[in-house]
Amino acid sequence: MKRYLITLFALLATLTGCERFDADDRKFDNVVYLDVSQTSPVQLATFSNNRATYDCTLQAALTYPAGQDVQVSLEVDPSLVGTYNARYGTQWPMLDAKYYTLSSETATIPAGRTASDVVTLQLKELMGEGEEQTGALPLDETYLVPVRISGASMEILGGSDVAYYVVKRSSAITVAAQLGEGNWINFPTLDKYGENSKAWNGLTAITYEALIYIDQFANSIVNASGNTSTVNISSVMGVEQYLLLRIGDTNFERQQLQFDGSGSGSQFGKIPGKDASKNLEAGRWYHVACTYDQATQTVRVYVDGKIQSEETGVGITAPSKKNQINLAMRALYDLWNSASEADKPQYETDDTGYNKLGDAYQFFIGKSYDDYRPLNGKIAEARVWSVARTPEQIWENMYEITDPESDPTLLGYWKFNEGSGNTVKDYSMYGNDGVAEIDIVWPSGIEIPKINETEE
Numbered sequence: 001m002k003r004y005l006i007t008l009f010a011l012l013a014t015l016t017g018c019e020r021f022d023a024d025d026r027k028f029d030n031v032v033y034l035d036v037s038q039t040s041p042v043q044l045a046t047f048s049n050n051r052a053t054y055d056c057t058l059q060a061a062l063t064y065p066a067g068q069d070v071q072v073s074l075e076v077d078p079s080l081v082g083t084y085n086a087r088y089g090t091q092w093p094m095l096d097a098k099y100y101t102l103s104s105e106t107a108t109i110p111a112g113r114t115a116s117d118v119v120t121l122q123l124k125e126l127m128g129e130g131e132e133q134t135g136a137l138p139l140d141e142t143y144l145v146p147v148r149i150s151g152a153s154m155e156i157l158g159g160s161d162v163a164y165y166v167v168k169r170s171s172a173i174t175v176a177a178q179l180g181e182g183n184w185i186n187f188p189t190l191d192k193y194g195e196n197s198k199a200w201n202g203l204t205a206i207t208y209e210a211l212i213y214i215d216q217f218a219n220s221i222v223n224a225s226g227n228t229s230t231v232n233i234s235s236v237m238g239v240e241q242y243l244l245l246r247i248g249d250t251n252f253e254r255q256q257l258q259f260d261g262s263g264s265g266s267q268f269g270k271i272p273g274k275d276a277s278k279n280l281e282a283g284r285w286y287h288v289a290c291t292y293d294q295a296t297q298t299v300r301v302y303v304d305g306k307i308q309s310e311e312t313g314v315g316i317t318a319p320s321k322k323n324q325i326n327l328a329m330r331a332l333y334d335l336w337n338s339a340s341e342a343d344k345p346q347y348e349t350d351d352t353g354y355n356k357l358g359d360a361y362q363f364f365i366g367k368s369y370d371d372y373r374p375l376n377g378k379i380a381e382a383r384v385w386s387v388a389r390t391p392e393q394i395w396e397n398m399y400e401i402t403d404p405e406s407d408p409t410l411l412g413y414w415k416f417n418e419g420s421g422n423t424v425k426d427y428s429m430y431g432n433d434g435v436a437e438i439d440i441v442w443p444s445g446i447e448i449p450k451i452n453e454t455e456e
Contacts, residue, residue: 028063032072032152033160035061035115041160042088044445045123046168048175048417049139054123056165058147060107060116066154070109073151074119076102077162080146084164095143095167098135099125102147121147126169136169143167173211173399173448176380177416177424178441181221184235184367184374185414185424185434190328191362193338196432197331199386200363200411202324203265207385208237208245209289209302209394210365211448214282214377217248217255221372233373236288237382239263239327240361240368245290247280255279257308259290259301265325266292267316271299272309285448287381287398293388294319300388305395305452327384327411329360365414365434380448384412399450405429418442 036043036058047054060072078094085091100123107116128136137143145165149156179185189196214234221231232254238244242263248254249270256278261268272278280286280303289302294316301309316323326332336347336354347354361368365382366375381399387409404413404427413427414434419442424434 029155030063030066031155031157032070032109032149033061033157034147034149034163035059037160037163041162041164043163043165044168045145045165046170046174046445046447047123047126048173049169049171050127051169052125052127054126056121056123057118058121058163059118060109060149060152062109062114062154063157065112065114066109068111069153071153072107072109072116072149074102074105074107075148075150076100076121077146077148077150080148080162080164081144084144084146090142092142092144092166095123095145099123099137099143099167100145121145121165123167137167139169139171141168168447170447172450173380173417174446175415175417175419175442176211176213176378176446176448177418177436178378178443179366180215180374180376182371182374183436183438183440185365185436187363187412187432187434189432191330191334193331193335196430197328199408199430200328200384200432201326201332202321203327203386204295204319204324205291205293205386205388206243206325206327207289207291207383207387207389207394209287209385209389209398210236210382211285211287211380211398212236212375212377213285213379214247214280214375216282216376218374218376219254221374229372231372231374233368234375234377235364235366235368235373236375236379237363237365237384238368239329239363242266242361243292243325243327244368245288246368246373253279255281257288257301257303259292259299261292261299261315263325264323265294265316267323268292268297268299268311268314271311271314272301278303278308287451289389289394291388291394294323294325296388298388300391302391302394305398307391327363329357330362333357333360367437378443378446380416380446382412382414382416383410385409386411395452398452399448401427 045056081094103120109116126137128134148162218231220228222228232248232250234247236245244260252274253276260270287304291300297313297315299311300307332354404410410428414424422436422440426432
């Protein structure tokens with residue numbers, strides 16, 4: 001009997017505890033707010049100049065489910081422009097009404113749910129009409145569109161009832177991918193021998209370049225097992241222990257750009273040497289590039305379109321088939337592996353040894369060979385060339401390559417302009433699309449300034 005009473009009391013205590021967390025018994029008020037304003041009332045709507053429309057989505061939300069439908073009224077309120085400008089010290093005007101429409105001025109949060117259906121603030125007619133783009137939204141000007149909850153059948157949460165959309169049609173690059181811990185870009189077609197990969201092998205010169213934004217130069221990382229490991233490197237792109245553009249190294253400046261040419265096709269070592277004056281900063285965009293040419297024995301490292309470091313008389317002294325640059329080594333293994341038994345010996349010579357490349361390091365963006373060297377930042381406009389681009393070419397083409405499919409020396413060109421999804425299109429003629437290891441985050445509010453249009 002005693003055991004029965006103890007069990008009954010325990011059950012009653014459990015039931016009482018559960019009731020304490022029922023919605024009707026919560027000690028804080030249930031209120032209505034805009035989901036996008038929960039963390040910040042400012043919503044950046046920056047988009048490229050080739051977008052005719054741009055959608056901004058929002059929902060009315062509750063702290064916890066209500067027992068009845070909650071009706072919410074929404075409106076665009078131009079009177080709040082002055083409030084925004086006074087708070088943030090700006091002088092931005094209200095966006096002309098012809099450029100936007102709110103998909104609905106009402107939203108319903110059904111009983112038992114915490115969010116309404118999606119409401120869209122659509123920015124429209126952004127490119128105007130015709131080839132002359134008559135009436136287009138002016139480039140590189142900033143406007144405001146305040147959206148607020150104007151009424152609701154439940155209490156409204158002040159401070160989270162307004163979303164200020166900061167609208168800008170930009171001539172800059174406005175899309176980039178967020179890479180970092182656990183995420184990088186793989187290139188499956190470079191592991192198979194064929195038209196996609198053949199041009200990546202047998203090279204005598206190379207250029208890597210990309211736009212990067214380092215969020216932070218992490219010194220440690222926690223892996224999937226929960227263990228903490230030291231991080232000395234942020235990988236930009238390339239092949240580990242062969243030809244790799246990275247930031248940092250052991251016994252090297254953590255924030256300094258380094259071109260590692262330790263492979264058989266380069267043999268110039270690591271350039272430049274340790275120099276704190278060449279450190280990059282977190283929290284800003286850079287164009288970074290590196291070039292190597294066997295014929296001239298010249299290595300160059302560029303930052304923002306200008307030569308930062310240069311070494312001559314380095315690397316291969318006698319170019320030959322044996323020391324050509326092969327960036328898709330596993331494709332050569334695939335060539336050997338898929339050959340007939342009679343043909344395999346021709347690929348097993350000392351000069352090539354394709355049969356030994358099954359576990360060769362691969363070309364990645366945002367990774368070298370393990371999870372402890374992530375880029376930990378954003379990237380756009382990544383490219384690989386089979387020539388050493390000149391200083392003039394680097395400077396003039398930092399932000400775009402026109403007609404990329406017509407240039408056979410452009411081995412890979414990933415603009416990272418998708419804005420969604422996990423596949424990154426290769427705009428070169430070779431079509432080696434990149435595939436993310438996990439879901440890519442596509443941040444909003446990206447705007448990469450074009451310094452080659454403002455500097456001599």
